[in-house]
Amino acid sequence: MNEMPNVEILNVSKRYGNIVALDNVSLKINDKEYVCIIGPSGSGKSTLLKIIAGIIKPTEGSVIIDGVRVDDIPLSERGIGVVMQDILLFPNMNVRDNVSFPPLVKGLDYGTVKSIVSEIIRDLSLVTLAERYPDELSRGSQQKVAIARAVASGARLILMDEPMGSLDTRSSRILRYELRSLIKDLGLTAIHVTHNQEEAMSVADRMVILRRGKVMQVGTPEEIYFNPKSLFIARFVGGEVNAFEGIVEEVSGDKATVYVKGLGRFEGKIMEGVSKGDKVGIAVRPEDVIVTESHETEIKGCVKSLTYYGFCYEIDLKIGNHILKVKVPRRRWFSPDIGDEYYIDIIRAYVYRYPEEGLERAIAYE
Amino acid sequence: MSYKEALEVRHVSKSYGKVRALVDVSFTVREGEYFCILGPTGAGKTTLLKIISGLLKPDRGKVIVFGEDATDLPPEVRNISYMPQGYALFSHLTVYENVSYSQWIKGIKSDKPLEALRIVDLERRKDNYPYELSGGQQQRVALARVLASGSKILLLDEPLSALDAVLNIELRRELRMMVKELKLTAIHVTHNTAEAMSIADRILVLRKGRVEQIGKAHEIYDIPSTIFTAGFISEINYIDGVIVGSGAGLFYIKTNIGTISILRERSHVREGNVIVVFRPSDIRVFKKVTNDDNVFKATVKDVEFLGLITRLHLRIKTWDVIADVWTSTSESYRKNEEVYVVFPPEWGIVYQYPKEGLMLEVLGE
Helix, strand or coil: CCCCEEEEEEEEEEEECCEEEEEEEEEEEECCCEEEEECCCCCCHHHHHHHHHCCCCCCEEEEEECCEECCCCCHHHCCEEEECCCCCCCCCCCHHHHHHHHHHHCCCCHHHHHHHHHHHHHHCCCHHHCCCCHHHCCHHHHHHHHHHHHHHCCCCEEEEECCCCCCCHHHHHHHHHHHHHHHHHCCCEEEEEECCHHHHHHHCCEEEEEECCEEEEEECHHHHHHCCCCHHHHHHCCCCCEEEEEEEEEEECCEEEEEECCCEEEEEEECCCCCCCCEEEEEECHHHEEEECCCCCCEEEEEEEEEECCCEEEEEEEECCEEEEEEEECCCCCCCCCCCEEEEEECCCEEEECCCCCHHHHCCCC | CCCCEEEEEEEEEEEECCEEEEEEEEEEEECCCEEEEECCCCCCHHHHHHHHHCCCCCCEEEEEECCEECCCCCHHHCCEEEECCCCCCCCCCCHHHHHCHHHHHHCCCCCHHHHHHHHCCCHHHCCCCHHHCCHHHHHHHHHHHHHHCCCCEEEEECCCCCCCHHHHHHHHHHHHHHHHHCCCEEEEEECCHHHHHHHCCEEEEEECCEEEEEECHHHHHHCCCCHHHHHHHCCCEEEEEEEEEEECCEEEEEECCEEEEEEHHHECCCCCEEEEEECHHHCEEECCCCCCCCEEEEEEEEEEECCCEEEEEEEECCEEEEEEEEHHHCCCCCCCCEEEEECCCCCCEEEECCCCCHHHHHHCC
């Protein structure tokens, strides 16, 4: 595999007056890699994408594309395809003509354009819609056309800012899978900004998590899900997390036995150096709590509220003064009700040094 | 238990030129109920809210508010507040001025704006300007503005769609609690299925201007009345077949991959050409063959890791199937691995083969 980085971001900072939008960000994106930049609003993710595109200039630092420093090269000459949340198609042209526009403008001959466009239209299953006009398409199909057009320009690097932002859940789930297949089939490099962590996990080879203008973690979706480097990431990847204050009772390798007052004792994975007796912050994902009626464990809780999502139940269990959020897949034998009591087993927990700013600030969505 | 009806929409139709935006829409909303209207873009959701609010007149049909015909009443006397999509706040006015704006216009002075800000927990930010607040706080200001109107019925058009996924989940709870504590009636339009399922007492599914189904979240998820609803609520796997027999409470359906048995009460029809539907989360995947009904051998074509769930893209003979397994407790799967897939007879749903064609019915396009 070619390990030469296709895009390299070197110590990029962006300040607006006193506001720091990006703080010394460095990143390498490999050739043919699909990278998602993800973070809460205000984390700097769109700013970073716009700097790569050349739409805004960094206060400090450089962007290198294919070994060339592009800081003084405008967007139109960077050889980049761009897809935005707002879908911009030519309303007076049908799907095929919209997609054919960029290569024709570039001066490719008609025959070449026709064959490129046919391939892309086939890959994105737009064949049956090729003669339709944008206003005759669903939003999902409109965005597909916008993607097809960005790809047809011949760009090897595609930048996307919230491309599923205006789609309903179902359309975006279908489109994201097709989008990844297209990028991989054509061997393109993609950088995709989103606030939706499920979308990011679905499409990305690697995810970059930004918070307050800083890179918090870079890794494959599995690495980030199973090894969240901070309490914030444990919360952010998954959307919800139980965060507790506890004390380390025992350390064995990378595992710690922790005690949470009013909740009990369980084992967690040590994510930052901690030793016996330390006060720690502990993250427990709702799906890492097992609920049983029959099997007795040390911890017992009472259903305080529940939401049915079809594929799973989301339950708030009251245990002493704690509320433990639990997600349980739908099963034949399981029909919980308010007031029901269950034994619980925490099968996975992550242990961090206790954050100076306090638990609530540490996991705040900002 | 008897309920008072806050709102009744009776046989409402509306066209824009040749486009039929709403076709004979009828439903009732009880007082104190949290009611969601769910559907894809272009289904007619916003048109419906505008007709209820009085901003638009229906071509046919009536809007009854607390027992009185309001069809010809202007918006301001309907006892209904409408929060449009995008909820623009006035950037040059403070939080308090934004919330009290409608009263100020009418020349009324009251405590309601402050009370509303207290409810959304933003009283201490009343002198701030919108740009000094986070997205979630701005959303709460917009809600306070609707609450301050004192109306008993709230119409909320995509009130959470501008928010990040995490904030969306947080605000759902707050919003529902607020409506319930103040004993208001809410009609909330969304295209987000999870949002509707978690916030609503009942959900109306709207498609191309027509009501597809009205029911509680579990009714719509468990027994969707049409293939469209089944496929809008979550992804679905579907295969066509013919009912070839019945017995022991089951229908037997012959398909391309073999015979599949489905519980009789899970079928909308008793004979003929059918579509069998299974949700990805209802399919079980095993490394070894099992004794269950409806076991099929499959190849893993792709593994899509999504965190909470892992989505397996499988192929059974010629049928491409997706199965969602619970990451936390599941074994791990690899591309090209052979597995055994079980379709539990109690989770399948059987529909008559749609006359208009399958793709149209499933995708609505």
